[in-house]
Amino acid sequence: MAKSMVCQYWNEKMETLPRPELEAYQLEQLKTMVAYALRTPFYRERLGREGIRSGEDIKSLADLKRIPFTTKQDLRDGFPYGFLSISRDEVIRLHASSGTTGTPTTIYFNREDIGRWTSFVARCIYGTGCNHTDVFQNMITYGLFTGGLGFHAGGEAVGMLVIPSGAGNTTRQFKLMQDFGTTVVHATPSFLLHVESKMREEGVGRDSIKLKRAFAGAEPYSEDTRRRIESLLGIDVYNSYGLSEMNGPGVAFECQAKNGLHLWEDGYIGEIVNPDTLEPVPDGETGELVLTILCREATPILRYRTRDLSAFYPEPCICGRTHRRLHRIKGRTDDMLIINGVNLFPSQIEEVIMSIKEVGNNYLIVVEKDGVLDRLTVKTEVGPEIFMDDARPLNALRERIRKILQASITINPRVELHEPGTLPISEGKAKRVLDNRPRDI
Numbered sequence: 001m002a003k004s005m006v007c008q009y010w011n012e013k014m015e016t017l018p019r020p021e022l023e024a025y026q027l028e029q030l031k032t033m034v035a036y037a038l039r040t041p042f043y044r045e046r047l048g049r050e051g052i053r054s055g056e057d058i059k060s061l062a063d064l065k066r067i068p069f070t071t072k073q074d075l076r077d078g079f080p081y082g083f084l085s086i087s088r089d090e091v092i093r094l095h096a097s098s099g100t101t102g103t104p105t106t107i108y109f110n111r112e113d114i115g116r117w118t119s120f121v122a123r124c125i126y127g128t129g130c131n132h133t134d135v136f137q138n139m140i141t142y143g144l145f146t147g148g149l150g151f152h153a154g155g156e157a158v159g160m161l162v163i164p165s166g167a168g169n170t171t172r173q174f175k176l177m178q179d180f181g182t183t184v185v186h187a188t189p190s191f192l193l194h195v196e197s198k199m200r201e202e203g204v205g206r207d208s209i210k211l212k213r214a215f216a217g218a219e220p221y222s223e224d225t226r227r228r229i230e231s232l233l234g235i236d237v238y239n240s241y242g243l244s245e246m247n248g249p250g251v252a253f254e255c256q257a258k259n260g261l262h263l264w265e266d267g268y269i270g271e272i273v274n275p276d277t278l279e280p281v282p283d284g285e286t287g288e289l290v291l292t293i294l295c296r297e298a299t300p301i302l303r304y305r306t307r308d309l310s311a312f313y314p315e316p317c318i319c320g321r322t323h324r325r326l327h328r329i330k331g332r333t334d335d336m337l338i339i340n341g342v343n344l345f346p347s348q349i350e351e352v353i354m355s356i357k358e359v360g361n362n363y364l365i366v367v368e369k370d371g372v373l374d375r376l377t378v379k380t381e382v383g384p385e386i387f388m389d390d391a392r393p394l395n396a397l398r399e400r401i402r403k404i405l406q407a408s409i410t411i412n413p414r415v416e417l418h419e420p421g422t423l424p425i426s427e428g429k430a431k432r433v434l435d436n437r438p439r440d441i
C-alpha cells in the first residue's frame with residue numbers, strides 16, 4: 001500500500017491538527033462539557049462525589065478518569081428530560097434511539113449543536129471524495145432515527161443534490177437512481193445487499209445507473225460483506241459508525257484509505273476499556289469503546305459505555321489525518337451468544353459465510369434448545385446461479401459451508417440453504433439472530 005495518499009479534507013486544520021494541539025483542544029472542550037453536564041442533577045451528583053464541581057476542576061485529560069461511566073440504563077432512568085442541560089426553549093431538535101430493548105433514550109440539540117454535528121457528517125462525506133457535483137440518495141430511515149436527518153444535513157452542507165428517499169421500496173429506489181443520476185447512496189449494509197439482489201431480480205442493468213459510492217453503517221458487517229457489495233455493485237463502500245447518544249452518524253468514518261475509521265477526536269474522546277475490569281487496554285487490543293461527547297451543549301454525555309467492541313490502530317493513517325482510527329466494530333458486548341459454553345459473535349459467522357461465493361446476500365442465525373444442549377442453525381440464501389432442485393450439488397455445498405464454519409467457530413452448526421429472496425429482510429437494522437432459547441429467570 002502507498003505510504004501516503006492525496007485526500008480531500010473538509011476542515012484541513014482540524015483534521016490534521018498535530019496531536020498536542022488536538023489534545024489541548026479536547027481539554028478545553030471537555031471543561032465546557034463538564035460545565036454543561038453539571039447543570040443536570042444526575043451529573044451534579046455523580047461528578048460531585050468525585051470532587052468535580054466546575055469545569056475548571058478538570059486540569060488535564062488525565063482527569064477524565066475521575067469521571068464515572070454513564071450507561072444506557074442511566075440515560076433510560078433520566079427519560080425524558082433528565083440529561084437536558086439547557087433551557088427547554090433553546091432546544092430545536094430531539095432524536096431518540098429505537099427503544100427496541102426498553103425505554104428509548106432521548107438526546108437534544110440546540111442550533112449550534114446541530115451545526116457542529118452537520119459539519120462532522122459533512123467531513124465524513126467529503127473525505128470519501130464526494131463534492132457538490134454528486135447526487136446523493138439517502139436510503140435510510142428518517143424520523144427519530146439519526147441516520148436520515150444526520151446524513152441529509154451533511155449531504156446538503158457538502159452541496160450535493162440530496163434525495164430524501166428514506167429506506168425500503170427498492171423498485172422506487174431504482175427509479176430515483178435512474179431518473180436523477182444518483183452517484184452516492186447511504187444505507188445499512190444489509191439493505192445494500194438486498195438492493196443488489198433486487199437489481200438482478202428486476203433486471204435493472206448496472207449501466208442504467210451511475211452509482212460510484214455508498215456509505216454503509218448503523219449495524220455491524222464484515223470486511224467480506226464490504227468486498228461483496230463493492231464487487232457486485234462496482235462501487236466503493238465506506239464504513240460509517242455512530243450512535244444516537246453521540247449525535248448519530250459522523251462519529252467515526254473511513255477515509256479513502258479504507259483501513260479503519262477515523263474517530264473525530266475534536267468532537268469525541270474515545271477510550272477502549274476491558275468490559276469486565278473497565279481498565280484501559282493497550283492500542284491494538286479489542287475492548288469496549290467508551291465515548292465522551294465534546295460537541296453538544298444540550299445533552300453532554302460523559303464516558304458513555306457504548307457496548308461496542310473495537311480497538312485503536314496504533315499507527316497513524318496514510319491520509320495525513322491525525323485522528324486515531326478504530327477497527328471495524330466487531331459487535332456489541334450484549335450481542336455475544338454463548339452456545340454450549342462457547343462464546344460466539346454473530347460477526348464471526350458473517351465473516352465466514354460472506355466469503356463463500358455461492359452463498360447469497362442474506363442470512364439468519366437461529367439458536368434453540370435441543371434437550372439440554374443449544375443448537376445453532378445458520379440459514380443462508382444461495383446465490384442466483386445455484387439450482388435449488390439439484391439435490392447433489394446442494395448437499396455438497398451445505399456440507400462445505402458447515403465444515404468451513406465449524407473449523408472457524410469451533411461449534412458444529414446445522415446449515416440450511418434457502419432460495420434467493422426468501423429470508424426476511426428489514427428496512428432498518430437487520431435482525432440477524434433469533435435466539436429462541438427460554439430465558440432463565
Ligand code: DLL
Pocket residue numbers: 097098146147216217218219220221239240241242243244245248249250306308328329331332
Ligand atoms: O445507528 C447511528 C448511525 C446512523 C450510524 C447511520 C451510522 C449510520 P443507533 O440507532 O443509536 O445509531 O445505533 C447505534 O449501532 O452502538 C453500534 O452497535 C451500531 N452501529 C452503528 N454503526 C455501526 C457500524 C445509529 N458502522 C449502534 N458498524 C452502535 C457496526 C454499528 N455497528
